[in-house]
Amino acid sequence: MSSLEFTCHIESVSDSLAVSIKAMVDAVSKRDAAALAQYGITTEGIPKNITLEIDSDEMVLSTSSGSEVELSFFDELVDALESAGATEYHARLFDSSSGGVLVWRLPHDAGDEIELDGADFLFLGDMEEERQEMLELAEDLGTVHDDFSEQVNLVVLGSNVDPEQLSRIAKSKIQTITEDQFWEYLSDQTM
Structure with a gap:
């Protein structure tokens, strides 16, 4: 069920x-x-x-x-x-x-916009695009973590994320974006 x-x-x-x-x-x-x-x-x-x-x-x-x-x-x-x-x-x-x-x-205000430069990333769930490519692009912008840590300040959510991980994110109030938002940010930066 x-x-x-x-x-x-x-x-x-x-x-x-x-x-x-x-x-x-x-x-x-x-x-x-x-x-x-x-x-x-x-x-x-x-x-x-x-x-x-x-x-x-x-x-x-x-x-x-x-x-x-x-x-x-x-x-x-x-x-x-x-x-x-x-x-x-x-x-x-x-x-x-x-x-x-x-x-x-x-959001609190317009200052709550997505900022990937210098972010400490964590990628969770299944990504539609090539995960390795996303990790490499994120490393160019900041630091990529393999698991939750105090440094993580931005989580990129794919599909099939473990409910316990979602609960942990909600309790910690870490900013989250979708895979699509990640790609949108990158495309906006190249213009």
Whole structure:
């Protein structure tokens, strides 16, 4: 059976945003159609529960569910967070059936752009392009690591990434990019 692992880190949480997010999580847990409709979330294919952890001015939403949960639920949830006032968040959804990863991010500011020059890279998962070529190009830009270390500050995600590795990335808040974003950055630099 496939599983969906969703994690969303929300930073700079005001008191009013915290109240809205708590109410949203409560509505999901109770499957309260009227309350969910206020957030633009439908009751079709939602997870049985969603976990909310609160730590000073940060909140972490997470859920692990089976394929009965519609992928559209996660889009609706992220849209609802934005509508509620979340301005700094990073969310990831891992689908074990395809090995795919969806990433939503509302950065702190424009300074949160992808910067590969001088980065400490870690490549995870299966890459569509030749992995060795990607590693060589990354070495020209910075340092490539074979495993997690304190120096790693940028992870390039391919498909079929181990869920434990995704969880570790989410907890450490290391910046991630997709393989496509890696190639886009390189093509932009050659122009």
